Amino acid sequence: xxGANALYESHRLILPGIRDRATATCQGCRYxxxxxxxxxxxxxxxxxxxxxxxxxxxxxxQLRAEDFIWLAGKEILARAVQKARQGSQAxxxxxxxx
Ligand code: SF4
Numbered sequence: 423x424x425g426a427n428a429l430y431e432s433h434r435l436i437l438p439g440i441r442d443r444a445t446a447t448c449q450g451c452r453y454x455x456x457x458x459x460x461x462x463x464x465x466x467x468x469x470x471x472x473x474x475x476x477x478x479x480x481x482x483x484q485l486r487a488e489d490f491i492w493l494a495g496k497e498i499l500a501r502a503v504q505k506a507r508q509g510s511q512a513x514x515x516x517x518x519x520x
Pocket of ligand 1: 447448449451452453454466467468469505506507511512513514515516517
């Protein structure tokens with residue numbers, strides 16, 4: 423029956439507040455931070471650390487890779503770098519920067 427309605431495919435209902443979430447990217451998220459390495463800098467998602475996710479510590483704009491490794495280890499650092507997706511749609515934990 424979907425094909426019978428000519429307007430169905432071309433019209434979408436967007437609820438209030440949903441548009442911001444749908445167009446949000448990691449770069450606008452409060453958990454997005456730049457990790458400073460020895461040779462290169464990479465964006466990472468600090469929501470992978472409970473310390474930042476719970477608000478126990480303020481999310482910094484940038485963090486040295488050694489400090490991150492000291493806090494959580496190399497595996498978590500790799501996961502945090504992999505999770506932050508530059509330019510693509512934000513995840514469900516998205517929280518707009520203030
Ligand atoms: S992965 Fe989610 S929580 Fe992490 S920076 Fe992107 S939107 Fe924010």
